[in-house]
Amino acid sequence: MSDAIRPQPGILDIALYEGGKSHVAGIQNALKLSSNENPFGPSPKAKEAFLRSVHTLHRYPSTDHAGLRHAIAEVHGLDPTRVICGVGSDEIITFLCQAYAGPHTDVVFTEHGFLMYRISALAVGANPVEVPERERTTDVDAILAACTPHTRLVFLANPNNPTGTMIGQADLARLAAGLPAQAILVLDGAYAEYVPGYDAGLALIEERGNVVMTRTFSKIYGLGGLRVGWGYGPKAIIDVLNRIRGPFNLSTTQLETAEAAVRDQDHIARCRADNARWRIWLAEALAEIGVPSDTSMANFILARFSDTEEAEACDLHLQTQGLIVRRVAGYKLPHCLRITIGDEASCRRVAHAISQFKRMR
Secondary structure: OOOOOOOOOOHHHOOOOOOOOOOEOOEOOOEEOOOOOOOOOOOHHHHHHHHHHHHHOOOOOOOOOHHHHHHHHHHHOOOHHHEEEEOHHHHHHHHHHHHHOOOOOEEEEEOOOOHHHHHHHHHOOOEEEEEOOEOOEOOHHHHHHHOOOOEEEEEEEOOOOOOOOOOOHHHHHHHHHHOOOOOEEEEEOOOHHHOOOOOOOHHHHHHOOOEEEEEEOOOOOOOOOOOOEEEEOOHHHHHHHHHHOOOOOOOHHHHHHHHHHHHOHHHHHHHHHHHHHHHHHHHHHHHHOOOOOOOOOOOEEEEEOOOHHHHHHHHHHHHHOOEEOEEOHHHOOOOEEEEEOOOHHHHHHHHHHHHHHHHHO
């Protein structure tokens, strides 16, 4: 390639995103607990909608996503005109960076925050600003101190991935109120459905003009393979995002399956309850054998080991047992392993395997 052909500044600084492993060499039917997937899968009603969609594969999908937007609005008590749908919440994050960041601007996020914040900032030539956390938990004062006249976006996952920790409504309100006038607070609610009574920032969005939420169907809804996400915010911001959204960014299959999924809240309630039960059980079981974790509000726990060597050795042992978890060195947590909460059998297998590992040390 000619030396004169170069990508935009920032692109070559992007480290490729690595998803959770799905396979272990030499082991059949390994149990994947590396990507925070719902072990119970999608709602039966969502599966039915998926199958029905085969009859319209030759037709272009809706460009306005009206059916899904109205279903989301009905379930969450929102204004459907202020809902935007995308290819996972990742695409909404991309839209926000394309629309509001760029060269000579800053995009702020916490040190253990979702890797796509840095990637999306660099992709538009913006300066990624990483802010320290306090004991793996968001530090509002540190975020506010990092903001300058160049700050355009502040991304905050709440609950956070991969730590599972979250901050409360009072801290969220203080953060939103303290941002510079030109900055938008983006509340990433990928795991919000796992927290009973949490509105994922809805009250703040209705009170203020500088807050947006992003959500996904990939986690508790069990539709990771379909890649559907959505966002909600002030009408003026959503109007801007829709101007850069591709008209056919979601297929009919994605739209109709997600609509059926969001309307089946009984399935979501069952998944939430089972996740909470086994999340607590697994965290306590590991703590008893000397593997602590912070209180998680998501569908995973972040298991902490004495050092990087022990975490990596434990991961290798788990792989020999057909168990795949997630190393998180890329999140600056090399001494930790993120473990998705599976069903009862999965949690018991993980606890037994890690106990076995600790006894061998």
